[in-house]
Amino acid sequence: MTVINEVATLAVEGEVAVLTLNSPPVNALSAPVRDGLALGVKQAMANTAVKAVVLICEGKTFIAGADISEFGKPPKGTSLFDALNAIEGASIPVVAAIHGTALGGGLEVALTCHYRVAVPSAKCGLPEVKLGLLPGAGGTQRLPRIVGVEKALEMVTSGEHVGAAACAEMGLVDALVDEGKLRDGAIAFARKIVAEKRPLKRVRDMNEKVEAARGKPEIFAAFRKANAKRFRGFQAPESNIKCIEAAVNLPFDEGLKAERKLFMELMTGTQSAAQRYVFFAERAVWKVPDVPEDTQTIPIAKVGVIGAGTMGGGIAMNFLNAGIPVTIVETKQDALDRGLATIRKNYENTAKRGRLTAADVEKRMGMLKGTLALEELADRDLVIEAVFENMDIKKEVFGKLDRIVKQGAILATNTSYLNVDEIASATKRPESVIGWHFFSPANVMQLLELVRGEKSSKPVIATSMQMARKIGKIAALVGVCPGFVGNRMLAQRQREAQKLILEGAMPWDVDRVLYDFGFPMGPFAMSDLAGLDIGWSKEKSSSSTMREILCEMDRRGQKTGAGFYDYDAERNAKPSPVVEKLILEFAAKKGVNRRTISDDEILERCVYPMINEGAKILEEGKAIRSSDIDIVWINGYGWPVYRGGPMFYGDTIGLDKVLAKMKQFEGQMGAEFAPSKLLEKLAGEGRRFQDLK
Ligand code: 3H9
Numbered sequence: 001m002t003v004i005n006e007v008a009t010l011a012v013e014g015e016v017a018v019l020t021l022n023s024p025p026v027n028a029l030s031a032p033v034r035d036g037l038a039l040g041v042k043q044a045m046a047n048t049a050v051k052a053v054v055l056i057c058e059g060k061t062f063i064a065g066a067d068i069s070e071f072g073k074p075p076k077g078t079s080l081f082d083a084l085n086a087i088e089g090a091s092i093p094v095v096a097a098i099h100g101t102a103l104g105g106g107l108e109v110a111l112t113c114h115y116r117v118a119v120p121s122a123k124c125g126l127p128e129v130k131l132g133l134l135p136g137a138g139g140t141q142r143l144p145r146i147v148g149v150e151k152a153l154e155m156v157t158s159g160e161h162v163g164a165a166a167c168a169e170m171g172l173v174d175a176l177v178d179e180g181k182l183r184d185g186a187i188a189f190a191r192k193i194v195a196e197k198r199p200l201k202r203v204r205d206m207n208e209k210v211e212a213a214r215g216k217p218e219i220f221a222a223f224r225k226a227n228a229k230r231f232r233g234f235q236a237p238e239s240n241i242k243c244i245e246a247a248v249n250l251p252f253d254e255g256l257k258a259e260r261k262l263f264m265e266l267m268t269g270t271q272s273a274a275q276r277y278v279f280f281a282e283r284a285v286w287k288v289p290d291v292p293e294d295t296q297t298i299p300i301a302k303v304g305v306i307g308a309g310t311m312g313g314g315i316a317m318n319f320l321n322a323g324i325p326v327t328i329v330e331t332k333q334d335a336l337d338r339g340l341a342t343i344r345k346n347y348e349n350t351a352k353r354g355r356l357t358a359a360d361v362e363k364r365m366g367m368l369k370g371t372l373a374l375e376e377l378a379d380r381d382l383v384i385e386a387v388f389e390n391m392d393i394k395k396e397v398f399g400k401l402d403r404i405v406k407q408g409a410i411l412a413t414n415t416s417y418l419n420v421d422e423i424a425s426a427t428k429r430p431e432s433v434i435g436w437h438f439f440s441p442a443n444v445m446q447l448l449e450l451v452r453g454e455k456s457s458k459p460v461i462a463t464s465m466q467m468a469r470k471i472g473k474i475a476a477l478v479g480v481c482p483g484f485v486g487n488r489m490l491a492q493r494q495r496e497a498q499k500l501i502l503e504g505a506m507p508w509d510v511d512r513v514l515y516d517f518g519f520p521m522g523p524f525a526m527s528d529l530a531g532l533d534i535g536w537s538k539e540k541s542s543s544s545t546m547r548e549i550l551c552e553m554d555r556r557g558q559k560t561g562a563g564f565y566d567y568d569a570e571r572n573a574k575p576s577p578v579v580e581k582l583i584l585e586f587a588a589k590k591g592v593n594r595r596t597i598s599d600d601e602i603l604e605r606c607v608y609p610m611i612n613e614g615a616k617i618l619e620e621g622k623a624i625r626s627s628d629i630d631i632v633w634i635n636g637y638g639w640p641v642y643r644g645g646p647m648f649y650g651d652t653i654g655l656d657k658v659l660a661k662m663k664q665f666e667g668q669m670g671a672e673f674a675p676s677k678l679l680e681k682l683a684g685e686g687r688r689f690q691d692l693k
Contacts, residue, residue, distance in 0.1 A: 002043065008036025010043055015051040016190045017044035018183065026064035027057045029105045031077030033067075037109065038078045038086040045090060052190040053094045055087075055113060056183055061100025062122070063109055068131065068276055071267065080105060080137050088112040093193055093200055097186035098122045098173070101161060108137040111146075114201045117189050118164040118173045119182050127159035129236045131279060132272030132642060136263030140243035141255040142203040146171050149213040149244060153223050156240040157231070204252045213248045220245055233518045234642055235271050239263075270652055274644030277690070278634065281627035281645070285476050286465060288624065295462035298410060304329065304377035305384050306397060308339025308370065311414060312386035314442030316368060317343060318471040321443070325367040329374055336370045343368065346443070378404050382467065384436055386414040394418060395426035402427035410460050412436040417483045420453040430455040434464055437484060439636045447636035448473040449484050476632050479622035486632045488617065489646065492609040495672070497523040501546065502587045504594040505602060507564040508575045513602040518640025523606075525573060528563035532556050549582055605665070608658050611650040615676040618692070626689035651688035659683040 001011040007023040007030075019040040023033050037055075044053045057063060066080065087094050087109065096102070096110035098118035107124050110116050118124075126135045126143065134140055135156065144152035147170045155162065167173040177185025213219055220241060224231075231237040239262040246258035266272050301324070305316045308330045316326045320343075330336035347361040369376075377383050383405055385397050394413060401411050411433045413423050424433035435451025448468045452461060461477065468475035478485045497510050501524075511522025521529070532547050533556045541548045550556070550563060555578075557563035558571055565573035587594055614629045623629050630645020643649050650658050659679050666673040682688065 004036050004040045004043065005032055007032045008040050010040050012044075012047060012050060013187060014191075015049060015194060016054060016187050017047065017050045017052075018054045018056060018187065019044060020056050020058060021063065022058035024059050026061050027059060027106070028064055028067040029080060029083075029109070030067040030070060033063070034078040034080055034083040037083040041086045041090050041094065045092060050092065051194045052092055053090065054097050054183075054186045054190050055094055055109075056097040056186060057099070059100075062096070062098045062102040063106030064101055065104030065106050065127070066137075068279060071276060072273075080108075084109065084112045084137060088114075088202055088204065090114075091200075093190065093198070095186055095190045095193070097177075097182050098124065098164070099182050101125070103161070104128050104135060104139070105137050108135055108139040108142070111139065111142040111203050115174045115189070115193060116172065117175045117177050117182075117186050118167065119179045119185075120164050120176055121179060122164040122167075122173075123161035124164075124167050124172055125159060125161035126156050127161070129157055129234075129240055130159040130275065132234070132236045132269070132275035133266050134236060134240045134243055134259065134263055136259060136267070138204075138256055138259070140240065140259050141247045141252055143172075144210050144213075144244055144247045145203050145206040146209070148209045149219060149248060150223075152244055152247075153220075153241060156244065157227065157237045210248045233640055235269065236266055236275075239266055271642040274642050274648055274652070277627070277644050277648055278630070278641055281631050282474065284625060285474065285628050285631045286469070288461060288465070288477055291458045291461050291465075295458050297463040297466055298381060298408060298459055300324065300381040300410075300463065300467055302327070302380050303382045303384070304380035304405075305386060306374070306377075307386035307388075308336050309386070310342075311438065311440060311442055312384075313339050313343050313346075314440065314444070315384055315386055315414060315436075315438055317346065317364075317443035318473070320364040320367050322471045323367070325369070327369045327371060327376055327380065329371055329377060331372065333372060336372065340368070340370045374400055375404055377401070379406060380409055382410045382412065382463075384412045384414055386438075389415060389418065391418055391422065394423050398423055398426040398433070402429060408432070410434065410463060412464070414438050414442075415451075417487055419482075420451045420480050421455070424453050424455060431457040432460055434460050435480075435484070436464065437486075439486075445636065446472070446474050447486070447632060448475045449486060449632060449636070450475050450477045451484055452477055452479055454480070474631060474635050476628045477624060478628070478632075479620070481617070481620065481622045485614075485617055485623050485629055486636050489610045489613045489629075489633070490637065492613045493606045494523060496605040496609060498546065500597060500602060500605060501583055502590065502592050502594075504597040506575065506580060506583065509597070509599075510602055510606070513599045514606060517603060517607075518643055520638040524564040528557040528565055528567075528573070530557065531559060532563050546583060546586060549586065550579070555579075604661050607646065607649070608661050608665075609673060610646050611658055612662055612673070612676050612679055614647050614650075615678040615682075615689070618689070619676055619678040626692060647689045651690055655679060655683040655688060656686070 001009050003009055007021055009020050011018045021027050021033055044050050093114040096113040096116045099122050102110050102124045104127055126139050128135050151170055168176055175189055243259045246255040303319045303324055303326045305312050305326055305328045308328050316328050319326050344365055350356045351361050387393055387397055413435050416437055420435040424430035433453055434456045437449035439445035439447050450464050465475055500510055501507055507524035511525050514522040533551050536551045541552055543549050554560055555562040558567055561567050564579055566576040617623050626647040629647050633639035633645050634641050639645055659675055662673050662675040
């Protein structure tokens, strides 16, 4: 065996040379990997006894892509293009042997190989679009030459991983080899193609499938139209489509040039910077500095949920989906029956859409038990309380749980703003208590804010993180403060939105600005959807806010056909002349002199106070890192991923600019805009939230 460099070795086995890469964790295409590829192939060819090369990787995966952490830094070592040319231009066949995931640049490497074999568990994909990019090393030009235009469009714009069997079916993989026997299988395959004198199959020369789509622009028009909603706001999907169009309409080398140009545009833009940042943020969020990965965890085999309402039911479904039995407790039989029936209906609807079998539905329902007796939770390893958001009721429940549930179990509260320490004080074991703040619908929304109480133990935190991952959530660990991270920042935006409609904007102006920014909907459309009467009571209502005025008129949102907007039978929203008149009257009554408010002001008033609040949250240590705050907003509140979250957005604008605006607003409108000390400090030092370590 010859050592090529620190990550590559070459072993000659008769007429086959095996080039092995070993660059943990994912064999990303760092400079040493690119050097190893180019040098390895060259060295194999220098040996005249060698008739074929197998390219294989050590560790858990084939090459998982370019090294994202190298992006934006000065280039080093062999360029990726030289490495790819060395492979594709080789005078003997190179066979890619794929296990784990061949992703992005990794699949692009495999596409320059003359043949590809894979184990059945392997997956291939071009996920660059998820990083705001496109496959920039020939992937968009080679892929359609093998799989055809339609499949290529879907793969590059979705970024989804495709299983080996499907890859074999579409010709992306030439042969499947036995699981666990990749090396032997790939060598045998290489020997076979040598024996059969098979030609060097260079994908760049395969034109039939792209030519078939030439002169048919309607293919692309239809694809764009069908996916317009999915791609809204994102730049990368359109650039990916343009590349596939180039593959169809231009000679290969011209297509490569077009791909390169579009790649560089994306690479230097803010969207990709944001999406790459989010990639690392999604991984960092699981790391808790004082709770190391080897912290002992509590085995969770049985879960209890208190409350069978919308929230409790959704929470229970998460565990049932993960194969964990749940006992759900209610106080009244009819509420329990309703809750259980809703869960069944949700599963049956999923089955109707073909995403579960009837047997899956029964299996899940078979793991669910309903009861009116809290005592039945005695042997549960984890109990999640999802009762009414009221401190006295929650404390009463926790007092009872303390007496009933076995020692060592986790006692979690699904509260969205109450003080977890006060809830924990109702027990003699505050170390077992933690907040699990789910977002509605709890079986769908990815975010889970885990609220660390003053006394929550490390095993309780580590287990909560582990369980969150198991039930498919993305968990951010936050501290106790009103509204925690997400709702605390949301309150800033809500306050400004309400003020803006008095000062001169209309609800649909505010909503349009935030929708155009990239949110799925604006705050007023959101309120109408959720119901304006959440937390509203007829008895206490005193026409003191627009919301109260609307509720008093029975305009309680979509469910009553009217709220801030008017709705037709299909729930399509229309700006409401009634609401417009009410707002003008209300503003006059309050003595407000309405003025024209620009879209820029709407955006700054809604977003900058959120960034400022995020800074306060960091200052107070209620979030571990600024990127955790961004994860909360992207996964819980629909913040557009291509803007990286509010804190990243602040960094992108420049904290000095955010600070200057906050000071200006403070001067005009008062203390609500007072900048946080951290914002002042970072802006003064020319630093960003990301620079905080
Ligand atoms: C590209 O290829 C552009 C090309 O077209 C070329 C143009 C010229 N780079 O996710 P995990 C790290 S763009 C650097 O926890 P898993 C990751 O940060 C790229 N680092 O493991 C983590 O570090 P840490 C296209 C990377 O088993 C560790 O590896 N490719 C990269 O759950 C383990 O990762 C992609 O977008 C990378 N490319 O999942 C694939 N990938 O331990 C991105 C991972 O310090 N990667 N790391 O936190 C993935 O989807 C998953 O990592 C993978 C493994 C499925 C591979």
